[in-house]
Amino acid sequence: MARVTSHLLAGAAALGLGYALIGGASALSAEAVVHAPAPLVTAPATTNSETAIFAGGCYWGVQGVFQHVKGVTSAVSGFTGGVAGTATYDRVSDGDTGHAESVRVTFDPRVVSYAELLRVYFSVITDPTELNRQGPDEGTQYRSALFPTSPAQAKVARAYLAQLSQAKLWPAPIVTRLEPLKAFYPAPAYHQDYLTRHPDAPYIAYNDMPKVKALKAMYPQLWREQPVLVKG
Template sequence: MNPLFMKSSKIAHFGALVMVMAAVAFWQRSAHSDERAVSIPAPVQDEHAGNAHTETAVIAGGCFWGVQGVFEHVRGVTQVASGYTGGASDTAEYERVSDGDTGHAESVRITFDPTVISYGKLLQIFFSVAHNPTELDYQGPDHGTQYRSAIFPLNAQQRNVAQAYIAQLQGAHVFASPIVTRVEPYKGFYPAENYHQNFLALHPDYPYIAINDLPKVDALKSLFPALYRTQPVLFQTTASTKP
């Protein structure tokens, strides 16, 4: 993999900003994420809205910067955190997860109001806008199992909705290639370091964001105008979140 595409901690900390900016022209010529938005049908099977106003969803679709950035612009979402899911707590840090052997995926934890937006509708945005579900263990320029497409249901109802929706989309052949999204057991969510939180909202001019992720936010606005909100809801970091 070309190192210019790596989201190393040095790049994330802007230590290699000069190198990155020098490589912008190269990125613009060759960085095609192939994560173009696709208009897809809503899920036939979805959760039934009850009286609760808070529910949580955990999904993974490549670099968490872009996935978090998309869902921060969705009406009914009250919080989105970038983090790690699928591995053990002692390996839930960026440097270890980047090795690709921890079992973790870069993921997001979405807190939402199910009376405003359903779990199934979140999955529709996930599959159509936030990432490409046909890319196995990579998304655009990022390669490795930590960038896999995965859904981590928190209960049986979410699992049923996720599995039924994948089957529905596969049967409808809405994508040119098979969906490779995994429905995996939920083993806990570990928030990422503070510098990863709200990255798209805080750094919209950052080359990686401008090339790979801002088009996803534009696609959200275009495909889901009733659910799009201009002002993102930002994750509030605390002392317990890693620096």
């Protein structure tokens, strides 16, 4: 698997720094965390289950973080933005399919709102100023993008992007895209729960485990110790 190999090599290249940092409360990743403000616009819970889709780099870390958020009942890695015929790992890795590596998050809005998930996403998952890349991964398939599944979610996402742009938390402009949802296609089984199954893999240890630790430190009210896994 070419992309898996590149991930492992990228992690190995960072080991001199990564292993010195991982394990402490102040662990850093390739992307610094930002304490994003609470969203000013939210939506009332009208059901006990919603689904939202997030793209923010390699789906291993995106899935791994959301699996530790209280109120999330499912987080599945997959592809969004292209057509069914190109929704395979090898084709998406070519970077020309329109797909983004993404995660479909199902959650109970009575426990955690879509607005709170957005706050987690911008705080510890994605660098919204990186265009068509995240950390060591380059290509449109690693873009930072939101795929709302309802008009209410779109309204909250649009308002929060405006709020964050006005707050100027990052030194560069926000390039996170708000895209219409076409369809979501789950990734192969060996990519599901990857962070939980391979926490010591160099790529995961350096790029993604610090994000999970940041979630626990920054948002203890949203933290769940046992992740909700695709494979149970």
